[in-house]
Amino acid sequence: MKFSLRPQEGAFYEMFSRAAQNLVRGTELLSELALPGADVQSVSERLADVEHDSDQITHELYNKINSTFITPFDREDIYRLGSGLDDVMDHLEAVGNLVYLYGLTKLPALPREMIEMIDVLDQQAKVTALAMPRLKQMKGLKDYWVECNRLENDGDRTYRMLLVRLFSGEYDALTVLKMKEVADELEAACDAFEHVANTVETIAVKES
Amino acid sequence: MKFSLRPQEGAFYEMFSRAAQNLVRGTELLSELALPGADVQSVSERLADVEHDSDQITHELYNKINSTFITPFDREDIYRLGSGLDDVMDHLEAVGNLVYLYGLTKLPALPREMIEMIDVLDQQAKVTALAMPRLKQMKGLKDYWVECNRLENDGDRTYRMLLVRLFSGEYDALTVLKMKEVADELEAACDAFEHVANTVETIAVKES
Amino acid sequence: MKFSLRPQEGAFYEMFSRAAQNLVRGTELLSELALPGADVQSVSERLADVEHDSDQITHELYNKINSTFITPFDREDIYRLGSGLDDVMDHLEAVGNLVYLYGLTKLPALPREMIEMIDVLDQQAKVTALAMPRLKQMKGLKDYWVECNRLENDGDRTYRMLLVRLFSGEYDALTVLKMKEVADELEAACDAFEHVANTVETIAVKES
Structure with a gap:
């Protein structure tokens, strides 16, 4: 492996940006599930492709860390950020895959709160994608993390209301599970x- | 933001202590759920207030880290401790909120093992609140973490026995969920x- | 406590190896659950013994960190590795204990995917046990972590297929839970x- 002595910071920021843009693609695919007559198998397969692409980016990132002498910030933080973005993708892909595997689209519609959670994720993906290029100047990041945390609170509240609906007796036990x-x-x-x-x-x- | 050059360690210890005292308030509120005729809505609302206060403390703590030149220990450990105390509060608040949202108090009584788990949490809160002021001298802390881990083991055993009861057929599937x-x-x-x-x-x- | 000034690296590697070998013992015990007429109580009790032994090793490891002046790598990473190995053991022990507590062996057989997951764990345990002694030379480790991650992907896929089976209507709701x-x-x-x-x-x- 050829070692680079000059800092090549640009490559890192670019990889974070690509990973975050994939998350936007992921949440947009999930948003299709809200549409009447959605093709869930196709959504699930396209999500698997995006996830595969994200894995590639994470892999490149790790190689880059190992072959770069001077990194823009702590190696461990680069790892953490890269694997954090990858974790999000894994969960997005799991949503599509489970909706498909369980045949949940045989229901007339997914519960409203589920669609709302997908919308929260889509907003989180978009603010994350906008924030990644700003890492370079380390400016304007506070707005991002405050907003991303606020959205997580929204998502949490919606999740609880979703569980209340699921446990209300509207669905049979296996569908609830x-x-x-x-x-x-x-x-x-x-x-x-x-x-x-x-x-x-x-x-x-x-x-x- | 005004930057302080003198170490103001006292402020950090005080914030950790306040956060831990809030956890004691939280577990005491949960203990009310064990009483016959408990007002669950009121417990849930008061827990939300305490949780809101904890969020404020965490927010102050983070600002303090950013505006203080010399911190009593690693910035990252201060973060981790602050966010760790905040995490506990989030879970305590969730317990009260879910018991209320799901209308679980329409049952004759909460399962005995659930009350025992609340009791374990109350003991953990109390040893944590006693330990926080001792961070200043870094003395007498080992007893605390050994005891807190021991209590967690107790809680874990009780949790398993609670699941055995829940899955025993005593309750219907939705109540179990x-x-x-x-x-x-x-x-x-x-x-x-x-x-x-x-x-x-x-x-x-x-x-x- | 007597402090050692000479690096005693060997002791650390030995403890990691012993901890990992215990994981192999753990997964081998779980593999017994796949056999017809398995004595689940005995498996659960022997797993508890192995887990107790692992706790001892972790305890020794922590003491060693505190009493050693020069550690082979960062104190925090030694902690993380030690507690990571301990976490695996806790989950293995929980599997045996829950199968026993819930009386799941009254079923004709455990679902095939469950046995497959135990097999994945057994392979992960074995590659981990082979990797630990290699920490000393820091050689041949990449193969290990690539393989361990690959196995985790296998396990994840099998887990999803297990859930599909569990939610298929083949079992009653409480057995599913x-x-x-x-x-x-x-x-x-x-x-x-x-x-x-x-x-x-x-x-x-x-x-x-």
Whole structure:
């Protein structure tokens, strides 16, 4: 492996940006599930492709860390940010896969609160994608992590209302269990976005 | 923001102590759920107030880290301890909120093991509140983390016995699912207390 | 406590190896559950013994960190690796205990996917046990963490297929809930092995 002595910071920021843009693609695919007559199998397969692409980016990132002498910030924080973005993608992909595997689209519609959670995730993805290029100047990041945490609170409240609906007696026990799995992945994705925001906050605090 | 050059360690210890005292208030509120005829809505609302106060403390703490030149120990450990205490509060608040949202108090009584878990949490809160002021001298902390871990083991055993009861056929499936959610938050609170204790241990090891 | 000034690296590697060998004992005990007429109580009790032994090793390790002046790598990473290995053991022990407590062996057989997950865990345990002694030379570790992550992906896929089976209507709701708890512990063990591999990767990256 060829070692670079000059800092090549640009490559890192570019990889974070690409990873975050993939998350936007992921949440947009999930948003299709809200549409009547959505093709869930196709959504699930396209999500798997995006997730595969994210894995590639994470892999490149790790190689870059190992072959770069001077990194823009702590190696460990680069790892944490990269794996944090990757975690979000894993949960998004799981949502699509579970909705497909469990055949949940045979229901007339997904519960309204589930669609709301997907919308929260889509907003989190978008603020994250806008924040990544700003890492370079370490400016304007506070607005991002505050907003991302606020969205996570929204998601958490919606998750609780979703559980209230699931446990209300409207669905049979097995359907409840299936939707609970999907709800948990949605909530984990929401948390994983917050975790990314917290990592960015930690990096910004160290650099300030 | 005005930057302080003199170490103002006292302010940090005071914030950790206030956060831990809020946890004691939180577990005492949960203990009310064990009483016959408990007003669950009121418990849930007062827990939300305490949680809101804890958020404020965490916010102050983070600002203090950013505006202080010399911190009593690693910035990252201060973050971790602050966010760890905040995590416990989130789980305590969730317990109250879920018991209320799911209308679980329409049952004759909460399962005995659930009350026992609240009691374990109350003991964890109390040893944590006693330990926080001792961070200043870094003395007498080992007893705290050993005890907090021991309590977590107790909580874990009780949690398993609670699940055995929930799955025994004594309750209908939807009630089981609701109580399972509450049980999981109780267990997560127990774990979060252990996580705080582990953070204190890490800090003490570094300073020794 | 007597402080040692000479590095006693050997003791650390030996403790990591013993901890990992205990994980192999743990997964081998779980493999007994796949056999017809398995004595689940005995498996659960022997697992509890192995877990107790692992706790002792972790305890020794922590004492060693505190009483050693020069450690082979960062104190925090030693902690993380030690507690990571301990976490795996906790989940393995939980699997045995829950299968016993819930009386799941009254079923004709455990679901095939559950046995497959135990097999994945057994392979993860074995590659981990082979990797620990290699920490000393920091050589040949990449193969380990790549393989351990690959196995975790296998486990994840199997876990999803297990849930599809559990929610298919083949079992009654309470049996589903019991098996779901066991499945979650199996999946958490699988993740915990991956976490150990990630910790080893982090250590290797720092040392390279």
